[in-house]
Amino acid sequence: MLTVTGLTKRYGEIKAVDGLSFEVPKGICFGLLGPNGAGKTTTISMIAGTVDPDGGDVTLDGVSVAQRSAEAKQRIGYVPQELAIYEDLSAIANLHFFGALYGLFGADCDRAIDRVLEVVGLADRAREPVKRFSGGMKRRLNIAVGLLHDPELMIFDEPTVGVDPQTRNAIFETLTALREQGKTLIYTTHYMEEVERLCQEVAIMDHGRIVAQGDLRTLKNSDSKVKEVSVYLHGAIDLPSETAIPGVLNWNAEDTLLRFEMEDLGVSLAAALTFLCHNGAAIISVRTAEASLEQIFLQATGKSLRD
Amino acid sequence: MLQLFLQLVKKDLLIFFADKKAMIITLAVPIGIASFLGSVMGGASDGKLPNKVTVMVSDQDGSATTKAMIQKLRESNTVSVKEGAAQIAEEKVKSGDVAVAIILPRGFGASSSAAMQGGEAPSLPVISDPSKSVEAQVAKGAIMQSVTSVLVKNIYGRAEVLPFKIEEKTQTNTDTAKWSGSAHAFAGMGIQALFFGALEAAMLMMRDRRNGIWSRLRASPVSRWTLLFARLTGSAILSTLTYCIVFASGMAIFGFRINGSIVGFGLIALTLGAMVAATGLFIAALGKTEQQSRGLSILVILSMLLLGGAWFPAFLMPSWIQPVSYLTPVRWAVDGVDAMTWRGEGLAQAIPAAGVLAAFALVLTLVAGARFRWEPEAK
Numbered sequence: 001m002l003t004v005t006g007l008t009k010r011y012g013e014i015k016a017v018d019g020l021s022f023e024v025p026k027g028i029c030f031g032l033l034g035p036n037g038a039g040k041t042t043t044i045s046m047i048a049g050t051v052d053p054d055g056g057d058v059t060l061d062g063v064s065v066a067q068r069s070a071e072a073k074q075r076i077g078y079v080p081q082e083l084a085i086y087e088d089l090s091a092i093a094n095l096h097f098f099g100a101l102y103g104l105f106g107a108d109c110d111r112a113i114d115r116v117l118e119v120v121g122l123a124d125r126a127r128e129p130v131k132r133f134s135g136g137m138k139r140r141l142n143i144a145v146g147l148l149h150d151p152e153l154m155i156f157d158e159p160t161v162g163v164d165p166q167t168r169n170a171i172f173e174t175l176t177a178l179r180e181q182g183k184t185l186i187y188t189t190h191y192m193e194e195v196e197r198l199c200q201e202v203a204i205m206d207h208g209r210i211v212a213q214g215d216l217r218t219l220k221n222s223d224s225k226v227k228e229v230s231v232y233l234h235g236a237i238d239l240p241s242e243t244a245i246p247g248v249l250n251w252n253a254e255d256t257l258l259r260f261e262m263e264d265l266g267v268s269l270a271a272a273l274t275f276l277c278h279n280g281a282a283i284i285s286v287r288t289a290e291a292s293l294e295q296i297f298l299q300a301t302g303k304s305l306r307d
Numbered sequence: 308m309l310q311l312f313l314q315l316v317k318k319d320l321l322i323f324f325a326d327k328k329a330m331i332i333t334l335a336v337p338i339g340i341a342s343f344l345g346s347v348m349g350g351a352s353d354g355k356l357p358n359k360v361t362v363m364v365s366d367q368d369g370s371a372t373t374k375a376m377i378q379k380l381r382e383s384n385t386v387s388v389k390e391g392a393a394q395i396a397e398e399k400v401k402s403g404d405v406a407v408a409i410i411l412p413r414g415f416g417a418s419s420s421a422a423m424q425g426g427e428a429p430s431l432p433v434i435s436d437p438s439k440s441v442e443a444q445v446a447k448g449a450i451m452q453s454v455t456s457v458l459v460k461n462i463y464g465r466a467e468v469l470p471f472k473i474e475e476k477t478q479t480n481t482d483t484a485k486w487s488g489s490a491h492a493f494a495g496m497g498i499q500a501l502f503f504g505a506l507e508a509a510m511l512m513m514r515d516r517r518n519g520i521w522s523r524l525r526a527s528p529v530s531r532w533t534l535l536f537a538r539l540t541g542s543a544i545l546s547t548l549t550y551c552i553v554f555a556s557g558m559a560i561f562g563f564r565i566n567g568s569i570v571g572f573g574l575i576a577l578t579l580g581a582m583v584a585a586t587g588l589f590i591a592a593l594g595k596t597e598q599q600s601r602g603l604s605i606l607v608i609l610s611m612l613l614l615g616g617a618w619f620p621a622f623l624m625p626s627w628i629q630p631v632s633y634l635t636p637v638r639w640a641v642d643g644v645d646a647m648t649w650r651g652e653g654l655a656q657a658i659p660a661a662g663v664l665a666a667f668a669l670v671l672t673l674v675a676g677a678r679f680r681w682e683p684e685a686k
Contacts, residue, residue, distance in 0.1 A: 045522065045682065048522075048526045049525065049526055050522040050523075050525040050526045050681060050682060051682055069528070070528035070529075070530075071528070073526060073527060073528040074528045076526065078522075078523060078526040080519035080522050080523055081519065082517070082518045082519030082520075082522075082683075083518060083519075084518055084519035084520045084522065084523040085520075086318070086322060086520070088321075088322045088325040088326055089318070089321055089322060089325060093318075093321060096314070097314060097315075097317075097318045098523070098527075100310070100311050100314035100315070101311070101524070101527035101528070101529050102527060102528065103311070103528075105310055105314075129325065145523070
């Protein structure tokens with residue numbers, strides 16, 4: 001299990017990460033979400049041991065990344081957002097080099113290289129210089145480097161940025177396979193659908209702190225979260241646009257369909273429907289939908305631009 | 308540990324040799340520039356100036372004495388003589404075509420001979436180009452010697468007219484070793500190539516940092532000092548190899564030799580390579596952006612090359628710069644290579660230069676290691 005306790009990092013006056021604490025159970029995919037500048041990359045850099053924290057600690061099954069650095073790092077695979085590979089070298093030369101950093105030499109290294117090249121589908125291009133690879137192939141090699149020493153915990157920093165749908169799908173299949181093998185994954189991304197597809201637990205960060213955390217289902221079903229309601233009517237309803245429907249956050253009507261959002265279905269839905277009936281609505285059916293992750297994200301972090 | 312270290316160093320060598328065009332350019336540019344400078348500065352010297360100073364002579368007297376003076380001047384190994392009318396001679400000096408012109412006025416032969424026996428000394432107009440004062444001094448010396456020689460011979464009737472002969476002897480450790488402008492050019496230009504190679508290596512390290520490679524390296528269980536020392540070793544090997552190839556090319560083209568200790572030369576090349584590699588690491592460690600670092604580094608490198616005597620011999624610089632130049636590693640490297648080549652010094656004379664270069668390498672490495680930024684700018 002990965003345990004993050006009171007993690008803090010300052011860059012001058014800016015507190016990039018502010019006393020962060022969370023746990024990632026073994027064998028799950030943990031999504032770390034947040035707007036630009038929320039502190040995601042700084043957080044995973046401290047977990048990977050590439051940035052020294054100003055305070056707090058990161059432990060992997062009780063082994064501190066700061067104090068027993070080499071031991072902890074040997075169990076972590078890090079895939080940075082950038083294509084951190086040598087373009088002048090072949091894929092196989094890159095893997096030999098990065099394998100050596102984790103103590104892989106000779107036949108052990110060759111076996112590990114064959115395994116990861118197979119996983120990322122680059123076995124037939126292994127001896128070509130990386131500079132001849134497409135962007136997607138480089139991205140896959142970038143992942144292969146992180147997998148090479150068969151780590152228990154893998155950290156992916158936005159691994160699907162700028163790739164085509166086929167490559168994204170291939171990366172997803174790789175990550176899904178890793179999850180099924182029982183690896184622990186930490187995954188940062190801006191793409192909500194990726195988190196929904198891959199992660200069991202999510203933490204949403206903003207201003208260096210976690211503002212929402214939990215498993216996906218709990219987050220989505222949380223009473224405090226926005227629900228979307230669609231009301232199908234027998235004929236159009238004539239409501240002035242400024243009408244306040246009890247318990248409804250905002251609403252819009254298109255012909256015979258009325259849509260609105262509300263925070264607490266249990267408390268407010270009955271009152272809202274009663275209000276509509278009293279105002280001449282002939283209700284045929286009502287459909288509710290759980291909040292999307294994007295809605296949860298925007299509710300937790302606000303809608304103001306961060307760039 | 309050794310296996311890991313060798314793998315880390317091997318990676319840098321593979322990257323260098325992977326780009327054949329860049330590798331050829333890295334070697335060809337310093338060889339080309341040094342060959343040009345070597346040709347200009349002259350090859351192995353036999354004591355003569357590489358080019359004679361042209362002196363324009365206008366003989367308005369036309370006497371046997373002035374003709375003998377001109378003939379004597381022609382025999383000088385420092386000047387070449389052209390004859391012409393006074394007006395043309397003046398025009399040639401004015402236009403900068405010749406450094407010096409002398410006009411032997413009508414009656415100069417007779418009046419100068421008379422002056423040797425107590426008569427009034429006649430004037431000898433010497434016209435010189437103010438921008439060529441060194442050539443003018445050389446020419447004036449040759450003129451003085453020729454005129455005096457002929458006049459003394461006329462009076463005393465002796466062929467050898469001066470009461471002494473200058474016996475020139477160069478002082479080096481071998482009988483055959485002589486000042487070699489081309490050896491010096493290759494020593495200096497080789498060092499220049501290494502510094503610019505180190506600058507490019509620093510830019511590459513900064514690009515690697517921007518691309519997250521240094522983050523990935525730091526994420527591995529290998530210590531930071533191992534990573535940096537391996538990088539330093541790879542760069543030092545490439546720098547030393549480059550220097551030796553550039554210098555060997557100079558030896559093949561110009562025929563100069565390592566007249567002193569070959570081991571001493573190797574020691575200086577090795578410490579020079581380490582110092583230059585450490586400079587690259589230092590630039591990469593302290594630089595924030597490639598553009599800023601490149602501009603500032605070029606200024607510092609060019610200043611060091613200039614002060615250190617890489618472009619032209621340090622003895623041509625003003626005396627107040629001489630002690631300052633010893634603050635640059637370039638001066639020690641150039642002097643060290645000169646000592647091992649045309650001066651023909653032994654291994655003992657290589658030790659101080661190699662020691663200073665190694666000290667520079669150590670200090671730069673320690674500062675770079677302490678200040679090295681592994682991460683790109685914070686996001």
